[in-house]
Amino acid sequence: MQAAEVEGASAFLEGSSYPVRGGNLVRPLIDGEPAFRRICEAIEAAERSVWVTVAFLTADFQMPDGRGSFFDVLDRAAARGLEVRALFWRDNEGSGFKKEEVFSGFAEHRRELAARGAGFQARWDRAQKAYCHHQKSWVIDAGQPGEVAFVGGVNLNTHGMGVRGHGGVHARQAHDLYVEVQGPCAVDVAHNFVQRWNEASERSLPDGSWRDDGQDMAFPTAPSPARGAILAQVQRTVRAGQYADAQASPGGEAFPIAGGDLGVFRQYRQAIAGARRSIYIENQALGTPEIVEDLHAALARGVAVACLVPADANGFMRVARASPQSRPFFERLGALGDHPNFLLAGIAARGDDGVRRNIYVHAKAMLVDDRWATIGSCNIGGRSFFGDTELNLSFEDPGVVRELRRDLFAEHLDCDTSELEDVEALGLYAQIARANRLAHDAGQGAWQGLAFALDPKTYGE
Structure with missing residues (x-):
């Protein structure tokens, strides 16, 4: 496959899930506390929806500045009438990860959601074999003029959050990154969410969803308007056989996702x-x-x-x-x-x-x-x-x-x-x-x- 040339640097991909798009505003976010602060600000300003993919989540995790837990943030958004959806990874037996690090939606987790009267929708999704649904993405106000997306690696745990001190980092356990994108590329983060939500492996099981009406989501129909001047592209790893719907992202081409995508x-x-x-x-x-x-x-x-x-x-x-x-x-x-x-x-x-x-x-x-x-x-x-x-x-x-x-x-x-x-x-x-x-x-x-x-x-x- 040929690359799309970028003068003086490397190249973007052709023949992957999502096209190269201009007109983006891109903002890297260094370390967990600043990243989650900005994500929370976007959620608090949201007018229609909040969608999130979750890999690892621990019970002790707290959002910055006294905002409470991950679930507190989602429930406050849902209480304002927003469409709030969370897509959780359910790990397979033998994955090697600690059970307390994964919100798998089993009985004890469902009791937690019921006890708090959780108002958001959720589905659970297994990966193949001992693999992990490792994406950590947020889409705020999908399909609206103010749509914003976040892509990164910071887990929803105290280890990932850390504390930044004066003149450096003193109390932090981990260093990590997120990136915020506004503009046309945000639609591809939304497309990825919809594709995974609609084909989440556990969606038809009695314990495979929460407050879910069982209906598929509609794929986005148009990219967000330009918000900047940056050329960008969303890339994925998806294992062959995980998903099947080849619906194209707006302005892109249909991609045979059933065969997998090794874009990253x-x-x-x-x-x-x-x-x-x-x-x-x-x-x-x-x-x-x-x-x-x-x-x-x-x-x-x-x-x-x-x-x-x-x-x-x-x-x-x-x-x-x-x-x-x-x-x-x-x-x-x-x-x-x-x-x-x-x-x-x-x-x-x-x-x-x-x-x-x-x-x-x-x-x-x-x-x-x-x-x-x-x-x-x-x-x-x-x-x-x-x-x-x-x-x-x-x-x-x-x-x-x-x-x-x-x-x-x-x-x-x-x-x-x-x-x-x-x-x-x-x-x-x-x-x-x-x-x-x-x-x-x-x-x-x-x-x-x-x-x-x-x-x-x-x-x-």
Whole structure:
């Protein structure tokens, strides 16, 4: 499949669920508290509807600024007469996830909804095998002139929320991202919701819905009006056999979703191949052989590459590291460190006791050449690329991407890179992270910022 060229950066996709659309306003949101604050503001201003897809939800989760629980926010919207719908993942036995992290809609959950008189509609949806419906999206006022959508990776749990302190992050457990989109691309987030709602696997079961009339939703008929000037595209991972309705999104072409959609995987590969100067990745994992090889190729042609990952590797990476069958992959991952223009880094915050503690990187983002970026729910790993249900938004705008890079680096490095070009900024990132690694190994907590270098050859051990 041919790519739609973007001058000076990477390329958008052809032949995926959703078209490239101009006229968007795109606003990245860094970390859980600011992201959920903005989402709540949009819900409070809503005039017609609130739709949300939920992957993980814990009972202790609270929205910012005293707004209460996730359900409090939905019920207040429903009490105002809004159409409020929540699409929850129901995990299969043996998925490996903790039951208290998934609102599966079983008896105890239904008792909770009944006790509070929950006024919103809900359906539950299983993924195949041990996979996850991992999308975290919101659509506010779908089909209305003020339609706004949010796509990202922050879970509805305390771990994802965290607290931002002065001059950096001190009490937060995790770093994450959302992205807000207003304009034509918001309709594709709405289309994805409708398609999943109508074909939710549990919809006909006695415990597969809540306050649901059993009727299918109508697909959107027109994109939202232009709200900006940014070129953007929604991409998905949908496993073959999960959904069947090929209804086109407005202005797009019918897509044979029954055969699946690996758009996010294809977009990552295409974007890395199109990089000319710099690649900056934030991801929960770096666990796909194809992406590792693509990074080797980019490094070999002189592209500066920095990857921010959890300093304490996630469970999938640790299990793979211990498997002899994965040795060739980890040798190639380790070999990335042989390139002088490559950095693998984690982040750690200094507490009031002076001790540095690692911050978990849960973000799923990539910035290319300071002009193109993708943000969403998709990890760089086999589960997310090929099995879980995922949603990303990619966009091309030098001003927005450069500002996002500046804001991320300000958080991680505690310095301003707004006057630096992308390659120079990545060079400074590597310089600070390597100096911080030396301080880390010497048992010193007085670093600059949060970032410190990791060794690709031992990562995950």
